[in-house]
Amino acid sequence: MTPLEVIRCATLNGSKIVQARDLGSIEPGKLADLVIMDKSPLDDIHNTNTIHWVMKNGELFEGDTLNQVWPEQKKLEPLWFWSNYDVPKPASR
């Protein structure tokens, strides 16, 4: 498959399959959850791991560190498995 076909499978087709009409492509009216990459995955599909920015839920994150950079600057809080492998904390939501 060409990289474009693969990317279409990964994004637009998936949203069609689960019938999420506001996801899957960059269009006016859709949700802007984006991944911004350094190199074009259209040249080589293995460039999909060169993630630079991640936009999620109206917040912009740095791909390398997961620090939030927009709208406010916030460092990533330590995750439980960095220090304590044994005891995961239950999700506080």
Added chain:
Amino acid sequence: MAEWFCRSLAARRLWGRRSCSRTTTVKFLLFRPHLFSVSPSNNSPFFITSESYLCCEYRRRALSMITRSASLRAQSSESAGLPTFLNREGGATDDFKRVMRRCQHPHFPVIADALHLAMAATPTRPPARTSLAICNAKSNHSCRTASSTREQARQGWFRKDNIVPNCAQMAKLVRAGGLVGVGSHGEMQGIGYHWEMWMLASAA
């Protein structure tokens, strides 16, 4: 797996809503445009994905370690039979850590949310034999390890130039107008989705 799950969900919804007969449901499921999964499932046992290959490999090694070492079983305090890998709270048991240390392959924590979801879904049977893994999505080979060295971390790591067999069908399906999606399991969080995409791209 996800596709299969969606399909079975759709089927269940159909069963519930209109009490249609079994044959119409089967027809509906057969002639609707479908997703096909390349991961091992009940209808395609020979397809294998990069991620499931890796997990099978880890699982095989871990299980062989368990069966081989009798001392380990003697030390096992949690159960009389096979050691359990996860305790009720979702943490790794001592058995699990011992096995993983002897296997000399990287062991990783899963994201807590995923683990709790899995445990909530199967209250009687914890997700015991899944390999616990999280990895850095930006690297092809290396990964963040809990306790092992970089060389150990690379052991058994699935390389990107290994092409997964039997996924040329996907390309045919796409070009014939089929709806093909990408999905990955949770064992290899982050990188799994990339692997699946790369695998699709490797198809002619």
